[in-house]
Amino acid sequence: ETGVTQTPRHLVMGMTNKKSLKCEQHLGHNAMYWYKQSAKKPLELMFVYSLEERVENNSVPSRFSPECPNSSHLFLHLHTLQPEDSALYLCASSPDDISGNTIYFGEGSWLTVV
Amino acid sequence: DAKTTQPPSMDCAEGRAANLPCNHSTISGNEYVYWYRQIHSQGPQYIIHGLKNNETNEMASLIITEDRKSSTLILPHATLRDTAVYYCIVKSPYTGNQFYFGTGTSLTVIP
Numbered sequence: 001e002t003g004v005t006q007t008p009r010h011l012v013m014g015m016t017n018k019k020s021l022k023c024e025q026h027l028g029h030n031a032m033y034w035y036k037q038s039a040k041k042p043l044e045l046m047f048v049y050s051l052e053e054r055v056e057n058n059s060v061p062s063r064f065s066p067e068c069p070n071s072s073h074l075f076l077h078l079h080t081l082q083p084e085d086s087a088l089y090l091c092a093s094s095p096d097d098i099s100g101n102t103i104y105f106g107e108g109s110w111l112t113v114v
Numbered sequence: 115d116a117k118t119t120q121p122p123s124m125d126c127a128e129g130r131a132a133n134l135p136c137n138h139s140t141i142s143g144n145e146y147v148y149w150y151r152q153i154h155s156q157g158p159q160y161i162i163h164g165l166k167n168n169e170t171n172e173m174a175s176l177i178i179t180e181d182r183k184s185s186t187l188i189l190p191h192a193t194l195r196d197t198a199v200y201y202c203i204v205k206s207p208y209t210g211n212q213f214y215f216g217t218g219t220s221l222t223v224i225p
Contacts (some may be wrong), residue, residue: 002157033213043158043215056212090157092213102148103213105157 003027004106006091012112013081021076021109023091030096032074033103034066037088049074050096081113118202123220126196132189134219136202139183145206147178149187150215151198158201158215161187192223 004025013019025032034046048056049068063085065077074091088110094103119137126132138147148163162169162176164185169176175188189196201218 002159004157035215042217045212045214048212088155092157101207102160102163104160108155108157110155 002104002106004091004093004104006089006106006109008109009107010110010112012114013078014114015081015083017081018077018079020078021089021091021111023074023076023106025072025074025091025093025104027093027095027104029093029104030071031094032068032071033092033094034074034076035090035092035105037090037108038084039087043090047076078111081111083113086112118204118216120200120202120216120219122217123222125222125224126189126192128194128223128225129191132192132196132221132223134187134189134200134202134221135184136187137184138202138204141182141204142206144208145204147176147182147185148203148205148213149174149176150201150203151196152201152218153195153198161200192221194223194225197221197223 007022031050033048036044036046045058046060047066052068063080067075088108090105090108092103092105094101146163146165149161150158151161152158162171162174164176164178178185199218199220201215
């Protein structure tokens, strides 16, 4: 138990569907992240939020839409995805201080686009 | 943040020490060395981090060379549950919150 909870753990969706991934952290952290991990590829940083403000968007297609309503919750809204978007989506959080902070990951959400 | 180089894979006998190397020859003075691991189908797990002194916790030891251009993660008594991909990351706490993961070292602990 890392203190970062992701739901659902598994999701199958069609290319025309709209779905959302949810992440909740119970660590009192101020920064939250979405990463994507495709098969046999390194983790790709998608979005970074600090104090509910998006501070990084790594050229992610607009069919992925993040939302951070407060410092404990992070969503990834999905619409009109492609089969190549099938991957493990990982949420993470960190304290957002400057003293060598560490990052804590959830268990991930496995997404399959059919 | 500095780039790191790790061997793609390693084997270790169960019960023996696993020594995982990482080269970070372009590391700068304020950059920390972090180690994470990812067991198959799970999120990465923090192991340890350090700046220039050797560090030890309940999971592992981190040995950083005096010139800080390389480091070694030591799992003192490897178990089958330590089979995972191990990532070495060099990052400054002053360049934001972004952690970038490379391809890591796939460690297989053999019975």
